Amino acid sequence: MTELAENLEPAREVIVRYNNVKKAFGNNIVLNDLNLDVYKGEKVALIGPSGSGKTTIIRMLMTLEQPSSGTIEIDGEHLWHKEVNGQLKDADEKHLRKVRGKIGMVFQQYNLFPHMSIMRNCTEAPIHVLGLSKDEAKERALQMLQKVGLSDKVDMYPSQLSGGQQQRVAIARSLVMQPKVMLFDEVTAALDPELVGEVLEVIKDIASEGETTMMLITHEMDFARDVADRVLFLDNGLIAEHGTPYDVIENPQSDRLKSFLGRFNSAH
């Protein structure tokens, strides 16, 4: 059990576990010995200056970056490794595909498929990855598009929507896959300020339903305070401070965190 978990109720079930995870790009160490448990249904906000390693944490979980060392477990299974006769071997594509299905991600730049209609953006993976029938996939997609308030846009193409609408579609597209863990990588950072609110509202709605575990990287402190059960402050590849939103955002201890948060207060 890692130190981060000590204050939490023991009955809760771990869904994501980082064990001594390091990540370096060449000589540049981005993450230094990360140990972190995330609990089922928990909403964890990751804050910190750019280059602090927070994006790397969730990109490794989405299998977009491979850790340099250490292990990551999801739902009791190794993510980047496979157990063969009690020994850990590098996972093959087949294993990765199996465990990756438990994770979904929403990107800063939405990354919708520009050549597909909104409906196809949301049904292609359910049909071809989950094996749903066309009708089932459409029904599920429509449900999720309703949830994000865009069920009237099904026949449009991404380029015909505003950034905020595209990002809501991206959230719906990810939800349709029913991941156990949802990752949000600065999902409002590319949006015009007046469009930020609609996207955050959608995420708050989903968060309030409770079941889905979420890891959110954000620069919106009010949002982090509202949504998160726990806030991690990343600095120089380490978790420098962590705790409830109140502990971290209202009552920062270190000078680094104080000055980081100060930048947001002065911006308001």
Next chain:
Amino acid sequence: MTWDWAFAFEIFPRILQGVGVTIGATFSAFAISLTLGLVLTLLRRSSFKPLSLTVAGIIEFIRVTPPLVQLFFVYFAFDMGPFLTGAIVLGVHYSTYVSEVYRSGINSVPKSQWEASRALNFSPVQTWRKVVLPQAIPPIIPMLGNYLIILFKETPLLMGIYVTEMMMIARSIGAETYRFLEPITIVGFIFLVLSYPCALFIRYLERKSGQIPGSAEKGVKA
């Protein structure tokens, strides 16, 4: 040598009989180059270094030797008949150019599209088929069209291996009658009539390619 209209009209139908072979050879070769070109591009991207390097070497080798030499070599080395030899050799030769075109199209698909595909847990094959190629190909259609026209204009090379396309017929007429001006001019005229509309159509596609859905992530850049 003076131009003889009566002679020109007399031989025109005979030369026209070769159009079918010229067009047939063009499209057979182009079909081969489109298919093989894609295969070469994908093999070249393989993370297995010996494979990608071998393929890169083969592409380079085919590209730097003259197609006429390749035609003769394959014609005499393998007993496939003139037409098949011609279609295959030109097809393989052009596949190396077409492969470059595919490569540029694939590189123009943003990395973020690959990442989104992975986040949705598409298999590598599904990612290629549903996400990458549908975005990589529309913008390169005009470039592929240009290669089709260039290939079409190269088919007279096939007379070197006795394919009875237009140029071969024109040369036979010249050999029989000692008049070369009319048959050669007629061949040039037929090429002009066929390729000019194609060139116009491709220019139209080029202008339109900005509007083909999926040719760029317009929404993001805007």
